[in-house]
Amino acid sequence: MEDMNPNGDSFAVALEAITAAIGADNVLTQDLADHGDPFAPPGEWYRPGAVLLPGSVEDVQAILRIANEHGTPIWTSSQGRNKGYGGGAPRVSGTFTVSLRRMNKVIEVDEENCMALVEPGVRFFDLYDHLRKTGSRLWMSVPDLGAGSVIGNALEHGVGYTPIGDHFANHCGMEVVLPDGDILRTGMGGMSNPHNWLIYPYSCGPSWDGMFSQSNYGIVTKMGVSLFPAPEVYAPGWFTLDNEEHFGTFLEVLRPLMIDGTISNQPMIINAVCAASAFGERKQWYEGADPIPEEVLDRIAATPGFGRWVMRFALYGDEPVVAHNRAKIERALTAIPGGAVSFDQYDGWNLPELTNPHHRVQAGVPSMALDQMTRWYGGEEGGHIGFSCAMPIAGKDGVAIRDLARNLLNERGLDYSAAIIVGRRSMIHVALVVFDTKDDQQTREAYAATKAMLEPAAKLGYGEYRSHLDFMDEVAALYDFNDNAQRRFAEKIKDCLDPNGILSPGKQGIWPANCR
Ligand code: ADP
Structure with a gap:
């Protein structure tokens, strides 16, 4: 896909509509370095056209609706501090990026079952402060640098160094806004009144969580994360x-x-x-x-x-x-x-x-x-x-x-x-x-x-x-069993969930039909 021109017609019209929907304070068009690739070489490189800072699930839905109307792609990051892999920058330069930094609540800590429910902007520092301030005796898992988000790290298969250090394996339950704006909850969250959706990771049927890690199929807006009791x-x-x-x-x-x-x-x-x-x-x-x-x-x-x-x-x-x-x-x-x-x-x-x-x-x-x-x-x-x-x-x-x-x-x-x-x-x-x-x-x-x-x-x-x-494309190409069956499967799902190809085109080498 060609770079997107931030001065192009559809981008400008979409920018206006999104600004009206989420408020001018939450749309950044200048000084975007903190949302780009911090280690970019000089010259042309991956960079956002504008950064959108939704404050709620409804804001996320509004952004997706407008993006679909105008065919303007948006890239997702939580904190955008995935520094060694491109930070908050999008694969297609000049497109919108959604930064979920404002959605930063620790919604709940379940002391008995050692779980927390967090929003995507919650950094490891924030969860730690929350646990200590509220007098919790639970320990958490962190990567070497604590400024990233708990959710972004888990979705990228990031790791920490405690017994629950495989962060994706130690999540339970997600809320996801799909490209068409619909809201899905995984596992027991599939019930409207789950007794506790943070303890059993499956439902009765296929398990969808893995689809939202390292992918462009949805925007995760809540996730359950494991904690563990302080050891003697x-x-x-x-x-x-x-x-x-x-x-x-x-x-x-x-x-x-x-x-x-x-x-x-x-x-x-x-x-x-x-x-x-x-x-x-x-x-x-x-x-x-x-x-x-x-x-x-x-x-x-x-x-x-x-x-x-x-x-x-x-x-x-x-x-x-x-x-x-x-x-x-x-x-x-x-x-x-x-x-x-x-x-x-x-x-x-x-x-x-x-x-x-x-x-x-x-x-x-x-x-x-x-x-x-x-x-x-x-x-x-x-x-x-x-x-x-x-x-x-x-x-x-x-x-x-x-x-x-x-x-x-x-x-x-x-x-x-x-x-x-x-x-x-x-x-x-x-x-x-x-x-x-x-x-x-x-x-x-x-x-x-x-x-x-x-x-x-x-x-x-x-x-x-x-x-x-x-090098997302190169890496995806090297998963080449049976004529790149994994990529062909990913493309089928992409076309079905995101026919307008608006969500994170190119993420992990998965391109929507209009860009292939
Ligand atoms: P961190 O917050 O740890 O700095 P990032 O925000 O940079 O991590 O996220 C790393 C990658 O994970 C992003 O490039 C994006 O592809 C994916 N990602 C992050 N947050 C979400 C989310 N809430 N929903 C879907 N994908 C996400």
């Missing part, structure tokens, strides 16, 4: 590995500890560059313009607390259970040559103020401290994109993706910074492609390097779990 003991741990040679062995040892729940949260494994970037800038270690050499990586790895690879993880629960699991983990991980384990331990019922950002995030306390990682090449204007694929927790897979990402990044002069997020049976290897947005050449190389990794990874059978706007 909270024990964040570290594993450090001083060599590359046993990286594969380490993953083999880790897999059974994940599958049987000995480690119940979502650990994160980072390499030396990523670990160093959390604490300071590259120039502390190396000034050369070439990729950081092996001997410097060894110097970083030899720093106390660092390693060639470092895993952060945590244990939660009753004291004897934590003690048992801790001993089991220590036995398993210290048997790996060059491996060391350490733990801290806190009273989960009277948690002190935590200063270490890693300890905060695994206790579900939001923070922005790890934003530091984007400043690796110096200054406040660092950017990052993620090349992020899913695979088994296995030595041969970890080694294959490490070598692939490292070689392709190093070929383009970029350092290999990796963060591997571990789930029950899978891990997501994120090559955190960091760059200085003031450096045009480096910024372009970063986007090019990320794109260049897609195909070789797909040849090994690794698919992206999430994608930046700039």
